[in-house]
Amino acid sequence: MKRNTDILIKNILASRGRIPHLETPVNKCDEEGGCGVTGFMASIPIAGRHIYEPSVQMHNRGNGKGGGIAAVGLSASDLNIPRDVLEDHYLLQVAYIDDTAIAQVEASHVLPHFDIYKSEKTPTIGDYTSIGLEVKPPEVWRYFVRVKPGVLDPFIRFNGLYEMDKRKAEDEFVFQNSIRLNQAYYASLGEKKAFVLSHARNVMILKVVGYAEQATQYYCLEDFRAHGWIAHQRYPTRGRLWHPGGAHPFSGMHEALVHNGDFANYHAVSEYLNQHNIFPQFLTDTETSVLLLDLYNRVFGYPLEYIIEALAPTTEYDFDRLSPEKQQVYRYIQSQHMNGSPDGPWFFIIARNDPYRDLLQLIGITDTAMLRPQVFALQERDEVQIGLVCSEKQAIDATLQSIAAEDKRFCPIADKYWNARGGSSTDGGAFTFTLKDAGKGDGSKTLITQNKFGETVTIPEGQRHFDPSLDISGSVEDPTYAKKVTAFFEAKDKTGLGQFCISEFAALGFKKIKGICHTVETLAAQNDDQKAMAIDLLTLLNDRAFPTGDKKRSSLLQILRDSLTRIFAASPAIGEKRNSRYAYIDRATREDLRAPMENETILVVNAKAFEPEGEDCDSRMINKAYRLCWKQYICYGYKGQRFTGCGFGADSDGVRFDVYDSSGDYMASGMDGMEIHVHGNAQDQLGQIMKRGKFVVHGDVGQTFMYGAKGGEVYILGNAAGRPLINATGKPRVVINGTCLDYLAESFMAGDPLNGGGFVIVNGIAFDEAGKVMDLPMPYPGSNLFSLASGGAIYLRDPDSKIVEEHLNGGMFAEVAEADWNLILPYLEENERLFGISIEKDLLTVNGKTLPFQKVYRKVMPKQK
């Protein structure tokens, strides 16, 4: 068996070696930066227009010089072909840069080899400039083909591929034919004429010199349905491009891959491919990535786990934590593939069809060092499931909002958001959304989410989504609850009201809750005090984890946030003067901005229509407002707008921000004195160089959180992604209640914490479905903690001493002394006040027993010189 496999591999590679090819240049054709990537896979077909909004919102991750989309699990009816043709035939798509070459290409590379079920020009809109494109996209012809038996048999004979499944040999023929076509009409020519976009079964790729969503517009895919979509905004540094050959996605055989990042070892990877008779033709990182993947997948026949290991090897302490059996296999894989594995920052999203197992998959893989941003999300209910993976969380929210606006079975908020930890022993740095037949016999499909090791990611069962489409009676207030809530408002009993709602919400149905929200909204409209109380209440309910009974928390959040949005929007507009503390401003009314008058104190900013950066961004407008003496801001409606709270300069004491919805990168960076409260998850690069002030996030934070920070008091309810507090100096004081992916406080230089320096408290906890605090399996899963630090300290809640010397590189463990405890206690008390995480009942209680602080917390400090 092994011998046969060996021979087969050799024969496949030898057959590829016979394809005429040019010497591959060692350099890439364009430098390209990271990019914006997004993708989703749903159990039901979704129209292409829903990839539109997330793509638009990631414009600033590309530069409009290359965009592409791919769809898998296509709708046969939208293509006007029978289902079995879709599944059995190859969808060969050729892009004609020079449309005079069509007849020539067809005569040389299509007609002689294939039985064509149908060939057609991919429909387009008439005028490409009408959607803002500057370069005319290539004419794309699609051919539904099978290889002629009279061609396939000699191919198998000539190349000695007898051992190969005949269908797989047919795949290989299609693959090689595309290489030949590209060599003849693309790679070898100065004036490029044509290239193959994709040739898989049930996968379609289209790309343009422009933004990704323009591909869906130009090729009329807005109503075209498919189970899975991925999109890519490219950022090539070369400015003048006249064809989209270098744009993503790229395809090997049955997949489409988009990539965010940049290989440092492009040459080495190309060299490795060359040694296997594979010669890149488009000269980008992405093409080599997909060729590697295809080599591992179709030629070597690796299972997905091994492919991921070959791309992103498990290293350091994570390797030690693998089982001995796994270590042995991985050691073999690494010794074979380490030199060909992509080095540098990369994040892949792959959409693929596995026709041999009848699966559709969406896969996200991060590099071992997690140098690119990535967020995964999942929404599950009985009828529909959707898995998403994006560069930014805001793009996930945008996708869900777009879909949920049309199909009420979806909720605009996902049930779960998370990051992958690259090359780790915990999740392997990769997640797969697999779509398979639901087994109901009606062709319906079900979505399964797994990590690299095949462990499934699940959402607690038995909880219901709120389906607004079934909400036919409008919101009817329950008079008893309305009365109770009103009583609390009249008594100005904020705390009591909060506790009341939290305790009641578990048992109440969605409709009653909507009713309560309605009462709250009505009360809020009556006067400013009640409005403030209403905002406080709904914000508390939005921020706190509490038991929700049989209701999905995501649906509950949707109701609460809708209510908040309505209350915010009801504030008097800045242009009109009414006697209120609140003044509302949005993009349309931003010219009316003026200094606060009379008792006005709070500027309510609807960020929705603002640009994410530049002259017309909300941050710029808020800066102007600050110069006009506005101090308090409620900002909502965010969809990734950046730089909230930046540009205030030194001594911004007295300024307070409350931020709702999908806030963007670089928030709170550079803050010096102000206070920012984020009511939800936040994104990447937050709190950079921050100097002073208070920053509270009721959720997770992303990459390089507080890079180069100098101070500030910071409370994070959830987790931080990779490299938080790297290179921080001065006296930052940070409480992270969850944990971090890796590289926490590398090169930390924050003096002596007992003497005015800085520290980070890591609690290593999470909330379970009932809103109860539970310990994470590892308080710190990464392999590098406090590396190369010369100052400051980490206070780690690690009652079982799970963290060992191997995690440290330059740091050492020390006893938490009385002085240390006195130092951190006030911060834990504030943490308790903000998040309701009790020091005594939650933090110091381990397995039901209350322990002294020395037994629960451990201190990591720099080794003395």
Next chain:
Amino acid sequence: MNTTLNSLPETKPVRSRFRNTIGKYTIKRNSSCIACGKCAELCPHGVHIKPDHYSAPFRPVEHNCIGFACKDTDHYCIEHCPEEAMTLKENPLLETMGDYRWTPDMLLGHFAMAETGDLPHVDLEYSLGNSGGGFDKMRFKKPDPGLALDLADERMDTSIDLNKTGDGRPLKTISIPCYGGGMSYGSTALSVIVGRARAAKRLNSLTCTGEGGYPPEFLPYKDHVITQVATGLFGVREETIQNCPVMEFKYAQGAKPGLGGHLLGEKVTEAVAKMRETVVGRPLFSPFPFHSVYSVEDHKKHVDWMKEINHKVLCSVKVSTPTDVDMVAVGAYYAGAHIIHIDGSYGGTGAAPDIAKKNIAMPIEYAIPKVHRFLVEEGARDKITLIASGGIRNAMDVAKAIALGADGCVIGTADLVAVECVRCGNCESGRGCARGIATTDPELGYMIDEAYVEQRLVNMYMAWRKQWCRLLRSFGLTSIKELRGRSDLLVHLDYLDEEERKQYQNSPGYKMVL
């Protein structure tokens, strides 16, 4: 074009800080001197000084002596001394000074320029080193004499524009085609960096903070300070970015691409640690690259961030010169940078490890035309300012860099030479700079004061300006902007035949192997 006319600063003689100056020649007076004062009477260069009522002349001011060239004049002191008390020799110290790139002649020439504000009168070759390559092999062509202009220096334009994007941010013009490179608080004495800022103000140019933070002493000169945002983010706060007309991202240094900055523990004194908010005595490493920037799109976000912090600031992007530097440059342009600053491989002080300094990045004279041409092809050349640095030593290097395609240059080492750095290369030896420049030691730092640094730099750049004006005039140009990209005016000695080559001056002390 005469906007710079009135803003040209005044030059003033500033004497050396050291009692014994270094000259190309040594001239000694032995004990047979009868103090007749004849030599002082004769010497027009101020080598011999005997004030009235003094019984004997001062020790000869050797660095003013023009040496054997004096022989043919009527004031050759050696021959006129009635007692034959004088001896003249070439200074043997020169054999131990400098290196191939910064020859002793070039060092002494710049000492003289910084002292007088004029070109040296001693026969010093200050425009060429003998590295055997690079700028030392390049010459400006012999101009057609018919082109020469008769125009006073005051009427010549040596200014360059830093914002060509037309993006609505302020325009910024500097009067000389150079500004100061980053030197951090902690790497050199405070009086040196503040002196540079003072000089920048008088020259209507800029200086750069380096990555060690923005000392409050810079505030009076804030319109002439570039705040550097480097990978360590030391001392970078919003207000430091708001107190500058230009900010600079330092992605890499040509002297050590792939490595971040490194400040030795020794140099992290209490003051330095306070500025950087770190621990006293612990070495400080800056990471490479920015942890938040791993791609062009991250970079754009980074630039956007700076633009939100300071709505008027111009952004400069400093990168080293890898083989794809042209792609990097055009990427920086599309991301909204105003200045792309490419740093070639010759730069760096003694603190950069040799192995990195000499082996990684591309020499700047290769990088400039590569980037220039690529930007021209992209149609972006006139929308971005290209600044070169890394081994730009003197006025002619600046002119050559501009002719190759740069708009201007960033100067680091020459500034230090102006304040009498002898390039001993021991900058990394803790605090112990023998010349009191690259030190944070309070005692050594007192060797130097701001006013001295300021005037020495003003003098040197005004001397450079004279050279630029002379060059421009000879080619019939009135503005240094017209010189940009005129590589047709340059020749490279290696590509000339023997006869042609003879027309051009050889590098000093360098035997050309044919």
